[in-house]
Amino acid sequence: MGITLPQSAPAVVAHGKDDLRIEDLPLTEPEQDQSIVEIAYGGICGSDLHYWLHGAAGESILKEPMVLGHEIVGIVVQQAADGTGPGVGTPVAVHPATPAPGDARYPEDRPNLSPGCTYLGSAARYPHTDGAFSRYANLPSRMLRPLPENLDLRTAALVEPASVAWHAVARAGDVRGKTALVIGSGPIGALAVAVLKRAGAARIVAVDMHDKPLEIAQKVGADAVLKGDEADAIAAVEADVVIESSGSHYGLASAIKGATRGGKVVMVGLLPSGPQPVFISLAITRELELLGSFRFNDEIEEVIAALADGSLFVDPVVTHEFDLAHGLEAFDVAKNPAVSGKVLLNFRG
Numbered sequence: 001m002g003i004t005l006p007q008s009a010p011a012v013v014a015h016g017k018d019d020l021r022i023e024d025l026p027l028t029e030p031e032q033d034q035s036i037v038e039i040a041y042g043g044i045c046g047s048d049l050h051y052w053l054h055g056a057a058g059e060s061i062l063k064e065p066m067v068l069g070h071e072i073v074g075i076v077v078q079q080a081a082d083g084t085g086p087g088v089g090t091p092v093a094v095h096p097a098t099p100a101p102g103d104a105r106y107p108e109d110r111p112n113l114s115p116g117c118t119y120l121g122s123a124a125r126y127p128h129t130d131g132a133f134s135r136y137a138n139l140p141s142r143m144l145r146p147l148p149e150n151l152d153l154r155t156a157a158l159v160e161p162a163s164v165a166w167h168a169v170a171r172a173g174d175v176r177g178k179t180a181l182v183i184g185s186g187p188i189g190a191l192a193v194a195v196l197k198r199a200g201a202a203r204i205v206a207v208d209m210h211d212k213p214l215e216i217a218q219k220v221g222a223d224a225v226l227k228g229d230e231a232d233a234i235a236a237v238e239a240d241v242v243i244e245s246s247g248s249h250y251g252l253a254s255a256i257k258g259a260t261r262g263g264k265v266v267m268v269g270l271l272p273s274g275p276q277p278v279f280i281s282l283a284i285t286r287e288l289e290l291l292g293s294f295r296f297n298d299e300i301e302e303v304i305a306a307l308a309d310g311s312l313f314v315d316p317v318v319t320h321e322f323d324l325a326h327g328l329e330a331f332d333v334a335k336n337p338a339v340s341g342k343v344l345l346n347f348r349g
Contacts, residue, residue, distance in 0.1 A: 003077050005036070009135035012327050012345070014048075015065045017055030022327050025067070030138040035085045036078035037092060037144070039347040041157035041321075042133050043071035044334040046186075046247070048121065052331055059273050060124040069133030070096035070120040071160040073153050074347075076144065077136070085141025091151075092144040093159040094132065095300050096120035112167075112295045119295070135324070135347050145300060148308040154321075155307055157344055158191065158314050162303045165191035165243075167296035168268040169199060172241040176200035181239035181258045182222070184246030184269055185213035187342040190220055190317050192243045192268070197221030198312050205237050207254065208246075210338040212319075219316035234258045245269040249276045261286045268293040318342045323349030 008024040015021060030036055048068045050057035076090045086092055102115030111117070118124070121131025132139065147156050165188055169175065180201040182189050185208035196204050197220065205224045206217035214225040226233050228246075231254070238260035244252050247269030255265045256279045265288055283290060306312035319341040322330035327345055334343035 005136060010324055011067045011134035012069060013065050014051040014062060014068055016062055018053065020052045020328060020331060022324060025134065027136055028138065030078070030080070032082045033080050033084060033140055034138040035076050035080045035141050035144060037074040037137050037139050038077045039072055039074040039132055039134060039137055040153045041073050042069045042345045042347065043157050043161060044331060044343045044345065045071055045161065049331065049335050051123065053335065057123065058270060060122060062123050063126055064128060066121065066123055066128045067130040067133055068121045069131035071157065072132045073147070073156045073159065080141040085144050086146045091147040091153055093147055093156050093300065093304060094139060095143050095145060096160065097295060098140070110297065112297050133345065145304060147304065151304065151308040154318070154344070155315065158317060158342065159300060159303055159307065161187055161342070162191045162195070162307070162312065162314060163296040163300045164188055164268065165195050166299045166303050168192055168243055168266050168293040169195045170299065171266045171291045171293045172264045175241050177202045178240035179203045179237065181237050181242045181255070182206045182217070183242065183244045183251045183255045183258070184208060185217040186245065186337055187317055188268060189213065189243065189245040190216045190341060191314060192245060193217050193222050194220040194312055194314050198306060205239065207234060212338055213341065216316050216341050220313055228254065231257070239263060242266065243268060247271055249278065252276070253279055256282050256288065259286065259288050264289045264291060266291045266293050318344055320344070321346055
């Protein structure tokens with residue numbers, strides 16, 4: 001048995017470039033395999049900002065209004081009618097991907113590369129896949145991951161982006177005893193620092209153009225920080241592993257220059273579509289491994305466990321929290337990396 005739900009609920013909807021609204025949307029009847037989740041917190045992601053500021057995230061272009069949000073946690077208020085998924089009252093994190101078959105080949109153990117994959121709050125396909133920045137959301141029960149009793153929902157709001165960072169670090173292999181360089185210390189970069197610290201990296205250097213992200217990076221485990229324009233100092237790091245999370249070709253250039261010979265550069269920051277200038281000759285002569293990193297798979301389970309046992313320390317990454325009534329202000333703060341890390345929306349406030 002669930003609770004009595006209202007006829008409509010407020011949601012964050014992107015209508016197009018520079019057109020973000022908080023509006024009441026009618027609640028629809030869930031499918032047989034969908035649970036109704038009362039959303040507690042949602043983290044504003046870079047893709048959410050892009051849909052607002054540009055009407056697109058990379059090549060995913062808004063063609064109709066879309067509910068944003070994929071970094072979400074909440075409480076199950078109605079279990080799926082088919083009996084699957086967690087029961088009523090269970091706190092849950094959400095794995096927002098739905099792998100699907102497609103024409104392209106991909107490794108079976110890497111469903112994140114599924115060509116037909118959809119993601120909550122994504123305009124990659126049409127009709128778009130609505131996100132869950134709403135007071136209540138109908139979500140497939142297979143997306144729901146029960147949370148341990150000792151993991152509070154506010155901390156758990158970082159499960160999804162921390163899983164992205166975890167996947168990126170895992171792409172580099174064993175980092176124990178190695179020197180690591182993180183280019184771009186926004187939320188994903190800061191979380192990569194935290195994951196690297198937990199994984200046993202001997203020395204972690206974080207880079208950013210702003211002081212606030214570097215301050216956060218130090219709090220979660222960076223041994224040293226550098227400004228993005230300190231080219232010589234970055235090159236002198238000679239990192240065994242570099243996590244490029246800036247999403248700019250300037251950051252990728254710093255990543256390649258900062259990697260030691262035979263090192264690995266993991267590219268998790270999504271660069272704009274189209275050709276990009278890259279120091280390929282340097283990557284060749286140093287025999288660097290350039291590795292892409294896209295979303296995540298089952299790492300979410302490990303992240304939840306690590307957050308619950310305290311071995312993954314991420315608290316400083318969250319810098320602001322706004323209730324939904326002030327959601328537009330929250331987006332305005334989140335777009336400024338000089339003053340914010342991860343900005344949360346509190347849907348219960």
